[in-house]
Every structure is written in structure tokens, then in C-alpha cells.
Amino acid sequence: MIKNFFREDLKDFKPYDAEKNEYRIRMDANESYLHFPDELKEKLLEAVKDFALNRYPDPTASDVCRAYADYAKVDFNSLMAGNGSDELIQITSNAFINDGDKVMILSPDFSMYNIYIKLAGGIPIVFDLDEDFKLNAEELIDNVNREEVKLLFISNPNNPTGGVISRETIIKIIEGCNCIVVIDEAYYEFYGKTVIDLIDKYENLIVLRTCSKAMGLAALRVGFLASNKILLNELRKAKPPYNLNAVTQTIAEVVLRETEIINSNIKAILEEREFLLQGLKEIENIKIYPTNSNFVTIKVNDAEKVNKKFLEEGIKVRSFKAGRLKNCLRITVGSRAENEEFLKVLRRV
Structure with a gap:
């Protein structure tokens, strides 16, 4: 059979x-309920009208990464582009998880963490938020280290609750956990606080971002991962060579310049x-x-x-x-x- x-x-x-x-x-x-103004739509049409559809896209998505680096105020060399932040979660899982490795996730939190962990052969270890969906950081750190997990995923703001963990608490988690800490900032623009400026300070920190929410590019599927050179080198081993198509790269670059x-x-x-x-x-x-x-x-x-x-x-x-x-x-x-x-x-x- x-x-x-x-x-x-x-x-x-x-x-x-x-x-x-x-x-x-x-x-x-x-998703964003807003549509782009006609002037921006014209810019987008102009950008793609003479497209070389017979050629592969830039494998590093360098132009759109530079545009996002300017937008997010990070070093261009700290970024990896992905086919939505979902793919970057998958790349992270594939890069670091061996069969049987433990990975900590919160409950409730973004459901795709659990899926990609299992697909990579990992074992999800669930840490429950309290009845009001608040996090006990000390208990989380104790659980992470006791279980000897390899990765910790946290969305901040949380999806699906909308709640947040303070920057000070996130730093305490990064410093206290003996694992790679992934902070998913998909909804950063609606919160305004970030730890993306700390990616070179902490060797175990990865930050995820997306253009699907505030930028209104959900149809394009474009996201970014920011981290230090050591982790990025490992992540590139699990990244497909042409993961972000050329049309997406071009349109996203134009939009990211329209701050x-x-x-x-x-x-x-x-x-x-x-x-x-x-x-x-x-x-x-x-x-x-x-x-x-x-x-x-x-x-x-x-x-x-x-x-x-x-x-x-x-x-x-x-x-x-x-x-x-x-x-x-x-x-x-x-x-x-x-x-x-x-x-x-x-x-x-």
C-alpha cells in the first residue's frame, strides 16, 4: 500500500x-483593509512592466533587503528575506532541529510554530500563559533550561491574543535561556517596541518581521529575518536558493521606500x-x-x-x-x- x-x-x-x-x-x-493609492499603483506597474521573466531572481534579494534595512534601521548584512515569515520559521526549524530535539512554544501562540517543529522532527514543549494570557518569565526560563530545549519561539505581540511582553522581560528571557530565542515581531508596527537592535549583542537572538500586516503586502508573501552573522551562516544552509520571486522583490522594494x-x-x-x-x-x-x-x-x-x-x-x-x-x-x-x-x-x- x-x-x-x-x-x-x-x-x-x-x-x-x-x-x-x-x-x-x-x-x-x-490583513490590512487599506488599498494603495493610485500613484503608488502606477509606480508598481512601471517597475514590473519590462520584467525579465525568463531569468531567475536575485538569490539574496539584496535590493529589497537594503530597502528593509533602511526601513527597520538595521544593518543590511543582518537580514535574510523569505517567502513570508512562515518560510523563515520553517528555515529556522530546519537549520537547527535534529530528530527528537525539544522546542519550547507558548500556549496560546502562532499555530505554525508547532507545525514546522514537527515537520523538522522536533518535539514541541508547551508552556502555558496564565488565564489572562500573561507570561511568567521566571517559570518559562526554568522550564526551557530544565527541558534542555534547543529553540524557543515567542510572538510579540502575541498572535492570537494581541498581548505583549515588555522589552525588559524579553531581554531577561534571552539572557536566561540556554537556547536560541526567536522573537516573532510580525505585528511590531502596531506596538512600536522591538529587540531588533539587540541582534548583535546576543548570539542566541533571531527576530522575525513581515510585510503582510502594516505594509499591506499579504498577497506577495514577503518577510525578513534579522540575526547575527554566526546564526545567519547556519540559516543560509537551510534556505532555498531562489525563495523570493523577482516580482515580489521588485514590488516590495518600491513599497518599502514609501514610508x-x-x-x-x-x-x-x-x-x-x-x-x-x-x-x-x-x-x-x-x-x-x-x-x-x-x-x-x-x-x-x-x-x-x-x-x-x-x-x-x-x-x-x-x-x-x-x-x-x-x-x-x-x-x-x-x-x-x-x-x-x-x-x-x-x-x-
Whole structure:
């Protein structure tokens, strides 16, 4: 039987299910609701109109890395570009994990960490946040060192809670853990605090970033990894040679140079987040978790019932049915009209 050739350790493995269904209002995937102005669209068309589609792309994505280095105020030589930060999580896992190696992840946290760890042959060790999704850093450090884990993944701000760990606490974790520490700053722009400036100070630090959220380039799939030369040398061993296509590199470089548009979009999203939060605070029987991201996570009495009503209205939010997030809904910040429509339906429910 063909199943005899399958990996035994993946027998009960469930692939990540990214829905493709169309909805009237999409507030489930933490994308930007904003579109680029026509002038920028013209620049993008001009940049790609004479493209040499018969040639392989720059394997190091040097031009777009230089653009991101200027944007993020880091050394160009400290960066690696990836096909979304998801690929950079996979590259990190493949570069450092041997079969049976332990890797620490938080619960709740970004679900793709668990998937890539298992695909690399690693063993995920879960450390639970408390009931309010806060982290006990001392206990985490003790667990990391006692379990002798090789990697620690932390998203900051956290996805899916929106909560954050202070810079001081992150530094304490980096210094206290005898492992490689990966800080995933996918939602950095909505928080404003980072440890990317410490990548050369700490030999065990990797920082991840993405252009899918604040920059509005989710369709392109482009992310960046920042670290020191020693770790980057190992990471390059696991990176495919042409992992970021030429069209993506070109478009992303143009957009990254448009800092005024990026900053204006971030400001608009933060204003809409505040509007959404104020509206949620006026509704009874829900718990709102503090957020420093472009989404808000709430807890209701019966998330399945509430989500069913949203789907009937053509509104898609992220609904959690089990585990630490049971009865929670994660709502991506939308436009003013989308936020108003969401709040109107939630009030009725």
C-alpha cells in the first residue's frame, strides 16, 4: 500500500486549513483593509512592466533587503528575506532541529510554530500563559533550561491574543535561556517596541518581521529575518536558493521606500482599532483582551452561536472552538464601515 511510504510520525498530523471562501466582510486573517493609492499603483506597474521573466531572481534579494534595512534601521548584512515569515520559521526549524530535539512554544501562540517543529522532527514543549494570557518569565526560563530545549519561539505581540511582553522581560528571557530565542515581531508596527537592535549583542537572538500586516503586502508573501552573522551562516544552509520571486522583490522594494504611506496606514489602522475597542466596551457579556496589534480578541459565552450569526451575515472572524481559546473570537481591525457593521451584528447577538 502507498501508505507504507508515509511518515509514521505524521500519521495523525492535521494540515493548516486556510479557507478560500468569499465573505462580504473579511475580519479573520489580520490583513490590512487599506488599498494603495493610485500613484503608488502606477509606480508598481512601471517597475514590473519590462520584467525579465525568463531569468531567475536575485538569490539574496539584496535590493529589497537594503530597502528593509533602511526601513527597520538595521544593518543590511543582518537580514535574510523569505517567502513570508512562515518560510523563515520553517528555515529556522530546519537549520537547527535534529530528530527528537525539544522546542519550547507558548500556549496560546502562532499555530505554525508547532507545525514546522514537527515537520523538522522536533518535539514541541508547551508552556502555558496564565488565564489572562500573561507570561511568567521566571517559570518559562526554568522550564526551557530544565527541558534542555534547543529553540524557543515567542510572538510579540502575541498572535492570537494581541498581548505583549515588555522589552525588559524579553531581554531577561534571552539572557536566561540556554537556547536560541526567536522573537516573532510580525505585528511590531502596531506596538512600536522591538529587540531588533539587540541582534548583535546576543548570539542566541533571531527576530522575525513581515510585510503582510502594516505594509499591506499579504498577497506577495514577503518577510525578513534579522540575526547575527554566526546564526545567519547556519540559516543560509537551510534556505532555498531562489525563495523570493523577482516580482515580489521588485514590488516590495518600491513599497518599502514609501514610508509616508506606510506610516499613514499604520496610523489609520490604530485609529480604527481604538474605535473598535470603544464599541466593544459598550457591549455586555464579553471579555476584551488587551491588544497591541491590528486585531482584538474577545471571549463570549457561546462563540459557536455568535460565529454562526456572523457567517449568516457574511462576516468572517476567527472563531476558536477548543483549547485555551475556547469561546474566543479574534477580530481583525477593518474599515470604519466594516467595524460598524461588525459591532451592529454583535450587539444583536
